[in-house]
Amino acid sequence: MRALWAYMYQWATVERLWLLDALAALGPGLLVLMADEHGAQARVPASVRITEVKGSNDPGRRIPGFLREVAGSPNRVLTMVHSVDEPADVVRELAICCPTRVGRPAAARRCL
Incomplete structure (x- = not known):
């Protein structure tokens, strides 16, 4: 997830990064x-x-x-x-x- 959004992550807050990491860990994608x-x-x-x-x-x-x-x-x-x-x-x-x-x-x- 982080690799896909590397460019946009430079503006993300720490809280947004934690949220996205938690969402990515919920289960597999397709x-x-x-x-x-x-x-x-x-x-x-x-x-x-x-x-x-x-x-x-x-x-x-x-x-x-x-x-x-x-x-x-x-x-x-x-x-x-x-x-x-x-x-x-x-x-x-x-x-x-x-x-x-x-x-x-x-x-x-x-x-x-």
Whole structure:
């Protein structure tokens, strides 16, 4: 968790860090990798498109049908859904989540 959020943690209070550590320790997460059917022909990268449909982290600003609303995210901290916002973050986060698999052929398929 800390590796995924390293950049944002520089502004977090100690209490926020403790809360996020406690949430991460509650149980396992689920890593879902999806193939982009549009591939290189897409005008907008897949990471940007998924960011558009995940919805706001603020429950008061969520739109029905967006991922965080469907998942029942209760607040701004426990959002239930994380996705990368930029294409470069795909590589960085895959290396964090699957450190022994990155760089090998078909890394995404064998990560799970």
